[in-house]
Amino acid sequence: MAESLSEATPSKAVLPIVYRDEDLVAVNKPAGMLVHRSPLAHGETRFVVQTLRDQLGQRVYPVHRLDRPTSGLLLFALSPQIAARLSEAFCEHRVEKRYLAVVRGLGPERDRLDYALREEDGSRPKAEMPAMAAVTEIRRLDSVELPVQVDRYPQARYSLMEARPLTGRRHQIRRHLSRRGYPIIGDAKHGKGNHNRFFRERLDCPRLLLAAVGLSFHHPVKRARLHLSATLDGDMSKLFERFGWAGHVPSAAIRWEDDEVACART
Structure with a gap:
């Protein structure tokens, strides 16, 4: 079996495959698609697990x-043994994750967000849920100012932010950026309705503008670290071009790093 495939999969394939070998496969999940069946998924017929x-x-x-509205890299094991090793790596925060988000306002050049977060599983009232440590590193890559009044200001500013979560709490990036004052566009729960509506009605962009574009992890079998990069879907790519951010659209890429080099870097 070939170790890698481009995202230009055959026409019959539903999910774009970024990488595949005999142990694991990574796909570029579309926004709006649930990862697996859930009691809350009434009326849904397409799920990533069953489709793949x-x-x-x-x-x-x-x-x-990945949250249902979030697009991007999603990793699967092809055996229970590999699943156990990869799940352990995620739980122990040994997997590096990179996201791109479009937010309201002029975001900070760099910041480290360490607001503790309560779990949001819906099983108990939030007040009864323990606050868990959560850390996200963010960086502003670009920004744009539009000559339109969306709220009380005569112009509207938006930023392209890179987010690297160092922990894995539910909705962590969405909640951290919102709490910092820069909610992600299209976030119905933690965002701002007037800005979401502006993007939906005026910019033809109705989705959550958050994409998982990078994963780096030690391959559970091969003696090397694997770095994966995924490109953006059509909606986000068109928006980036419109805002002059086309240079920030990532390419689908696969890169290996020798164990000794990876250890020296970390």
Whole structure:
């Protein structure tokens, strides 16, 4: 089996495959698609786990999650043994994750957000849930000012932020950026309705503008660290071009790093 495939998959394939070998597979999940079946998913018929299983003709094992409205890199193991190793790496924060987000306002050049977060699983009132440590590093890559009044200001500013979560709390990036004062566009729960509406109605961009574009982790079998990069979907790519941010659109890429080099870097 070939170790890597480009995102230009055959026409019958539903999910773009970024990387695949005999142990694991990474796909570029579309925004709005649930990872797996859930009691809350009334009326849904398409799920990443079942779609990928049918596409590959074999069982797949999810080792982490992406929110339904978030697009981007999603990793699966192809056996229970590999799933256990990769799940452990995620739990122990040995996987580096990179996200791109479009937010309201002129975001900070760099910041480290360390607001503790309560879990949001819906099983108990938030006040009864323990606050868990959560850390996200953010960096402003670009910004734009539009000559339109969306709220009380005569102009509207938006920023392209890079986010690197160092922990894995539910909705961590969305909640951290909102609490810092820079909510992600399209976030119905933690964002701002007037800005979400502006992007939906005036810019033809109705989705959450958050994408997982990078994953770096030690391969559970090969003696090397694997760096994966995924490109953006059509909605976000068009928006980046419109805002003059086309240079920040990542390319689909695969890079290996020798164990000794990776250890020296860290």
